[in-house]
Amino acid sequence: MRDKRLQLEGLTVSFDGFKALNNLSLHVDPGELLCIIGPNGAGKTTMMDVITGKTRPDSGTARFGLDIDLLGMSEAEIVGAGIGRKFQKPTVFEQLTVFENLELALAGSRSFLTTFRARMSGAQQERIHQVLEIIGLLEQRDAFARVLAHGQKQWLEIGMLLMQNPELLLVDEPVAGMTPHEVERTAELLRSLAGEHSVVVVEHDMAFVRSIAKRVVVLHEGSVIAEGDMDTVQKHARVIEVYLGV
Amino acid sequence: MSESDKVPGLWKRTTLVDRGGPRGIDPGGRWLLTVLAAVAVAVPLLNQVVPATSAFHLSPFGITLIGKYMCYGMLAMAIDLIWGYCGILSLGHGAFFALGGYAMGMYLMRQIGPRGVYGDPVLPDFMVFLNYKSLPWFWHGFNHFPLAVAMVAVVPALLALVFGWFAFRSRVTGVYLSIITQALTYALMLAFFRNDMGFGGNNGFTDFKEILGFDLHSDRTRVVLLVITAAALAGGYEVCRKIVESRAGRVVLAIRDAESRTRFLGYPVESFKLWLFVISGILAGVAGALYVPQVGIINPSEFAPINSIEAVIWVAVGGRGTLYGAIAGAVLVNYLKTWLTGAFPEIWLYALGALFVLVTLFLPRGITGLLRRRSTQT
Numbered sequence: 001m002r003d004k005r006l007q008l009e010g011l012t013v014s015f016d017g018f019k020a021l022n023n024l025s026l027h028v029d030p031g032e033l034l035c036i037i038g039p040n041g042a043g044k045t046t047m048m049d050v051i052t053g054k055t056r057p058d059s060g061t062a063r064f065g066l067d068i069d070l071l072g073m074s075e076a077e078i079v080g081a082g083i084g085r086k087f088q089k090p091t092v093f094e095q096l097t098v099f100e101n102l103e104l105a106l107a108g109s110r111s112f113l114t115t116f117r118a119r120m121s122g123a124q125q126e127r128i129h130q131v132l133e134i135i136g137l138l139e140q141r142d143a144f145a146r147v148l149a150h151g152q153k154q155w156l157e158i159g160m161l162l163m164q165n166p167e168l169l170l171v172d173e174p175v176a177g178m179t180p181h182e183v184e185r186t187a188e189l190l191r192s193l194a195g196e197h198s199v200v201v202v203e204h205d206m207a208f209v210r211s212i213a214k215r216v217v218v219l220h221e222g223s224v225i226a227e228g229d230m231d232t233v234q235k236h237a238r239v240i241e242v243y244l245g246v
Numbered sequence: 247m248s249e250s251d252k253v254p255g256l257w258k259r260t261t262l263v264d265r266g267g268p269r270g271i272d273p274g275g276r277w278l279l280t281v282l283a284a285v286a287v288a289v290p291l292l293n294q295v296v297p298a299t300s301a302f303h304l305s306p307f308g309i310t311l312i313g314k315y316m317c318y319g320m321l322a323m324a325i326d327l328i329w330g331y332c333g334i335l336s337l338g339h340g341a342f343f344a345l346g347g348y349a350m351g352m353y354l355m356r357q358i359g360p361r362g363v364y365g366d367p368v369l370p371d372f373m374v375f376l377n378y379k380s381l382p383w384f385w386h387g388f389n390h391f392p393l394a395v396a397m398v399a400v401v402p403a404l405l406a407l408v409f410g411w412f413a414f415r416s417r418v419t420g421v422y423l424s425i426i427t428q429a430l431t432y433a434l435m436l437a438f439f440r441n442d443m444g445f446g447g448n449n450g451f452t453d454f455k456e457i458l459g460f461d462l463h464s465d466r467t468r469v470v471l472l473v474i475t476a477a478a479l480a481g482g483y484e485v486c487r488k489i490v491e492s493r494a495g496r497v498v499l500a501i502r503d504a505e506s507r508t509r510f511l512g513y514p515v516e517s518f519k520l521w522l523f524v525i526s527g528i529l530a531g532v533a534g535a536l537y538v539p540q541v542g543i544i545n546p547s548e549f550a551p552i553n554s555i556e557a558v559i560w561v562a563v564g565g566r567g568t569l570y571g572a573i574a575g576a577v578l579v580n581y582l583k584t585w586l587t588g589a590f591p592e593i594w595l596y597a598l599g600a601l602f603v604l605v606t607l608f609l610p611r612g613i614t615g616l617l618r619r620r621s622t623q624t
Binding site for chain 1: 517
């Protein structure tokens with residue numbers, strides 16, 4: 001059942017007096033594709049850090065579904081609860097092959113002893129094959145990740161998230177540094193994932209956001225200043241002032 | 247310049263690991279096992295069968311030397327397991343080696359029995375000399391070989407477990423971890439130098455007579471010890487190979503190259519490091535235990551920080567990230583040391599330092615890296 005709604009209420013995070021998040025509230029519906037935009041320092045990454053357990057907020061709540069309180073959980077537990085994150089910089093495991101990268105992302109026990117004894121089942125092989133198809137890296141299956149092009153690394157990383165079949169995918173600046181062709185394929189990929197997964201994309205590239213998002217949230221100085229579809233948001237006076245700068 | 251380029255070479259996360267392709271095995275490993283088997287066959291033949299008058303006869307000195315090299319090789323492999331594969335640079339692995347050695351040494355001391363200089367049936371000579379009235383509690387049971395053998399693994403494992411638990415849980419990594427491992431072995435050295443620790447102070451243990459009733463000075467015992475050492479090294483290699491070729495091994499590589507990414511995939515990074523560190527500590531302890539009966543002495547200088555650093559240099563020279571490379575490096579550098587300290591004793595430390603600098607600058611993948619580059623070019 002994919003029915004968990006992400007609900008952030010009144011999150012505040014300060015670093016040495018600087019409020020990275022200031023009473024931030026937002027929600028992500030099941031299966032929704034939400035885009036978050038905002039200038040540098042708006043709190044986008046801090047928000048991701050709070051959701052994934054990397055940063056603890058000073059106040060506020062973060063709930064996933066009805067009964068999961070994310071603030072009380074470790075990073076690993078949050079992954080287990082079905083939240084996957086793709087970082088800004090592609091960090092795939094360069095010394096492993098594409099296949100092995102996906103293998104490590106397989107769902108299952110993560111302890112030393114079980115991974116030491118692990119043998120891959122047919123179903124798991126099949127799942128890796130499926131994901132390789134989705135991300136379009138079937139031909140690169142046995143290539144070392146270090147030889148992949150930038151865009152391919154990003155897709156591989158998205159593929160690694162998919163291996164765990166998460167309910168919610170957090171994707172940080174997926175198209176930074178991509179060629180137009182790669183951007184187009186990434187948009188296709190993310191659109192195809194919505195519905196089956198909830199997807200949150202943080203992105204600067206307006207054309208890209210326009211091409212994928214139904215709902216856009218604008219952050220500024222740690223709070224939401226506008227939300228709605230791309231056209232509404234772009235007409236919003238405060239947004240024009242702080243971000244779009246037109 | 248990417249972020250990883252700014253990290254000093256020794257702590258650089260990304261080093262190539264030779265796996266001969268996606269599912270291949272450490273390709274030098276077959277060579278290693280072949281060489282070990284050859285040594286285990288040739289040494290007994292050359293010493294026991296070839297007459298002492300022949301030029302091919304292997305002297306007891308030669309046996310001890312080969313045995314010593316293999317113990318060092320095992321220590322190097324233990325270091326490579328955590329450094330080459332997991333990026334944990336321990337500059338204190340000599341401590342585990344020495345603890346394993348001391349555990350074996352305690353058994354050998356108890357074996358001397360009444361044949362010591364002072365003729366005390368229970369107390370080793372140094373205790374009589376230091377006016378001990380009775381055996382300290384932790385010496386009890388060390389007259390039993392199985393207990394001593396168990397302690398060879400248990401004591402280094404416990405130290406690795408406790409030390410690693412604190413260090414990894416606090417997420418101490420890189421240079422800082424290297425420094426506290428140095429401090430660890432230095433602290434142990436100071437402790438073992440103290441007479442009232444009950445480990446013989448700066449003299450340590452020596453004058454061993456026999457092991458399990460076999461005379462330690464006879465060639466036959468030496469040959470058997472060497473064959474056992476070769477078998478232990480082969481066994482240790484198999485254990486390490488099993489680990490690095492399993493999925494756990496791939497997780498370990500992932501931790502080395504992108505630790506926080508691995509954590510986000512849900513792997514308990516600290517627990518993986520701890521397992522590896524403990525296994526590595528046990529291997530080092532076993533190496534030390536095999537070393538002591540062959541060289542006939544153990545003292546606190548085995549804990550000296552320079553020993554641990556030297557062992558790291560063996561691995562760097564041989565090529566980290568290849569188990570056989572670490573062993574080859576240990577044998578090579580020690581052969582060089584045996585020769586140099588004989589021919590030009592005063593330059594050894596300079597030569598060692600120069601070797602380390604040269605390897606770090608020009609051969610980041612060590613000698614085996616050079617061989618591999620050649621073989622991939624052709």
